[in-house]
Amino acid sequence: MRTFPDDILKNLLVNFSVAEKDYSFRPLTDGFINDTFLVLSDNRPIYILQRINHLVFQNVEGLMNNVQNALQYLEDVDYHKITLVKTRSGLRFFKDNEGETAYWRLMNYIDESTAYNTTESTDIAFEAGRIIGKFHLLLADAKVDNYIDTIPRFHDLELRKNQFEEALKNADPEKKEIAKNDLTFAIETLTKLESMKVRDLPLRVCHNDTKLNNILFSKKTDKALCLIDLDTIMKGNFHFDFGDAIRTIVNTAPEDEQEHSKITFKKPLFEAFVSGIASNKSFLSQEEINALPLGAILMPFLHGIRALTDYLNNNIYYKVAYENQNLDRSRSLFDFTHKALQNLDFMKEVTAQKLKQ
Ligand code: GN1
Numbered sequence: 001m002r003t004f005p006d007d008i009l010k011n012l013l014v015n016f017s018v019a020e021k022d023y024s025f026r027p028l029t030d031g032f033i034n035d036t037f038l039v040l041s042d043n044r045p046i047y048i049l050q051r052i053n054h055l056v057f058q059n060v061e062g063l064m065n066n067v068q069n070a071l072q073y074l075e076d077v078d079y080h081k082i083t084l085v086k087t088r089s090g091l092r093f094f095k096d097n098e099g100e101t102a103y104w105r106l107m108n109y110i111d112e113s114t115a116y117n118t119t120e121s122t123d124i125a126f127e128a129g130r131i132i133g134k135f136h137l138l139l140a141d142a143k144v145d146n147y148i149d150t151i152p153r154f155h156d157l158e159l160r161k162n163q164f165e166e167a168l169k170n171a172d173p174e175k176k177e178i179a180k181n182d183l184t185f186a187i188e189t190l191t192k193l194e195s196m197k198v199r200d201l202p203l204r205v206c207h208n209d210t211k212l213n214n215i216l217f218s219k220k221t222d223k224a225l226c227l228i229d230l231d232t233i234m235k236g237n238f239h240f241d242f243g244d245a246i247r248t249i250v251n252t253a254p255e256d257e258q259e260h261s262k263i264t265f266k267k268p269l270f271e272a273f274v275s276g277i278a279s280n281k282s283f284l285s286q287e288e289i290n291a292l293p294l295g296a297i298l299m300p301f302l303h304g305i306r307a308l309t310d311y312l313n314n315n316i317y318y319k320v321a322y323e324n325q326n327l328d329r330s331r332s333l334f335d336f337t338h339k340a341l342q343n344l345d346f347m348k349e350v351t352a353q354k355l356k357q
């Protein structure tokens, strides 16, 4: 996380259409990619200010077009609208050309909202399923061709395999020795997943990062309000969004939990999440429903292999708090992948039964 002195952030805010006030700032440090700040006035949060990581997202203008396109659809009685604050020249992001180039955007803060990193509650799991289903229903008619790939082949197993193999070739032998078992798991699971490939799935406008803490909930009622962190809105398959949610909801430990006995596959949470999706009008094809259990294995694995690759590459992608954080994350994500694999039949039964056409 980059730090910015308050006066720099204050000067940045002047570029947006906001009232002149004595704003203060609080960094939000959970993300691995962007730099995020809460903007407060009289101690009340008003906006979210974000510096978009343009090394990761190389076409910021295209990305912001995706976001704006999608936001037009994302509003309903039970889906809270998100608004971007325009710059004084009418744009949806501010490009700072002074010194090092940086891209900033500003959004309205949603009052009385909260997010959860983990949950034990089937009500929260249900609501998460409901809101992800709603997101897809609202975007069902959106044209995927109007959306650029903000990160090309983001959830593509073949790409992640190639990047892993490349990193493996160049990695420090000592690092490989430390990660010996993890490398074996990665290689074996790659083969397994390649044999589980599914075809004929429709492309949809997906969120592509539907982990639990990217869902806002009402502090008062615990109803899900909307999805946040919209940078990866682009084409994809529904089972990506399904699997990313499952890995952070059905596992009641944080995604980087190092005590693996705490990493769970809680069946009631899985069932509640699927019921939440099913509470929407039906929108999935039979092929998409059949692919859901695969999604719940693929997504934790993809995140795990990406973290392992970054460990081998000496942490060039994710922000890390300590040297081996990427290795620890990959181990936890692989542990959940393993637990999801053990529950494959259960997942098939529940999804087929609750979502049947
Ligand atoms: C990254 O920074 P954050 O938390 O929004 C990553 C996601 C992962 C997440 C946690 C563009 O997102 O795919 O789910 O870390 N985003 C990108 O593992 O790589």
Ligand code: MG
Residues within 6 Å of the ligand: 033, 209, 229, 231
């Ligand atoms: Mg994200």
